[in-house]
Amino acid sequence: MKLRWLRDQRGSILLFTTVLVVPLMLIIGGLALDLAYYGTVDDELQRSMDAAALAGAGKLGFDDSVFPTVRSFAQNYASINHFKSGTISLNLNTANTPTGNIVLGIWNAGTFTPSLDGSKVNAVRCQYSTTVPTSFLRLIGLNSLSAAASAVAVSNPPITPGCGTPILPIAVVPCAFKDAGTGAFNNSNGCGTGLSWISSNKICNNSPGSPQSCNSAAWASLDGTNWTQQQIKDAITNAGSANPACNVTVGAGQNTWTDNGMVQPIFNLLRDTFTTKRTSTLAGGDITRADGTVIYQAGWGGWETGVMLISTSCPPGPITGSKQILTYSKFVVTQIFDQNSQCIVKPNMDPQAAPYCGTKDPSLRAVFGYFRCDQLGEVATLDPVPRAALATRLRLVR
Secondary structure: OOOHHHHOOOOHHHHHHHHHHHHHHHHHHHHHHHHHHHHHHHHHHHHHHHHHHHHHHOOOOOOHHHHHHHHHHHHHHHHOOOEOOEOOOOOOOOOOOOOOOEEEEEEEOOEEEEOOOOOOOOEEEEEEEEEEEOOHHHHHOOOEEEEEEEEEEEOOOOOOOOOOOOEEEEEEOOHHHOOOOOOOOOOOOOOOOEEEEEOOOOOOOOOOOOOOOOOOEEEEOOOOOOOOHHHHHHHHHHHOOOOOOOOOOOOOOOEEEEEOOOOHHHHHHHHHHHHHHOEOOOOOOOEEOOOOOEEEOHHHOEEEEEEEEEOOOOOOOOOEEEEEEEEEEEEEEEEEEEOOOEEOOOOOOOHHHHHHHOOOOOOOOEEEEEEOOOOEOOEOOOOOOOHHHHOOOOEEOO
8 A cells, every 4th residue: 555656656757747848948949049139140150241242342443453452442342231140251252262251253044153264254153151159959969050141242443444455425225235034134135236327318237228317336424424426536535546536434324425416527537537447457356256156357446436325215216315325335447338348348248238238319428337345444344344333333143
């Protein structure tokens, strides 16, 4: 009788439940605390990488002389954005290895590629990994958790195109660079695209005699004012000089004044300058489309210049009045058709000009050329054609 209580099992489940549940609740609560802490650290790391990438990209000038500043700003912004486990110290990665903390490269079609050519950069990627110490997870052998974050920021082109390439007072439409369906002028498809700027009673599809108007380009001021004929002539003369002055004072995001009429005295000066400046070969080699297709060979010659891309509808319609500048692009003038002397370059090597070279039309004047798109002064290179090079603002893309 005295030992009956030893054999009595009533209430034993409550006893075992009390013994097990309390530690289990402590473990689950501890696990939740560890995971919550880990989630906070992860969010803070991501915010820090976002800030670092934006800070670095904001200093890109698309010239390797600014790369130390880019890396310094990215490193500094990471360090002042602390996280719970301490301070983030990014290595400067001056060798630009893909595994480094600060990597300069090219953002194109949703992919970041570390730049193999230090002068061709339009994006900064900041990445960092660390370990987060645990508390209760140590009970099951997890002393720490790995945490990592990465961000890529792309930069807009600098305001002005800099010096080194003669800038013609010509604005061209960006339709070849337009993303299908989005309305944004930020793809690379226009690289290598031919452009025909023809007197206003013709069209741009190489079909002489059509009544539809051709408005693929326009005269434009380089200082944003409503230009006079003399100002445009002075700009062409400067572009044709041995050492062109840096006379462009308006750039990406600002406005220029346009007029698509073929003003005869201006056209005559452009024709004569082209005749003088055209070289038998192109310094930049063949002109290729974004897909690598060669559409104009270097041996055919041309005049390498810079022109501004302006914001227009597509098709553009008349190009007159104030227009916003998207960026500048290197443009190779390959042929000019004059109503008196026909095609200036003989024999004609430009396929897009071929239908016109045998035409005798006193009302016809035309300029033909191709977008080369590679580095133009301080403007972002489009070789190998990062799609963000025509962006109008700094932004995170990943």
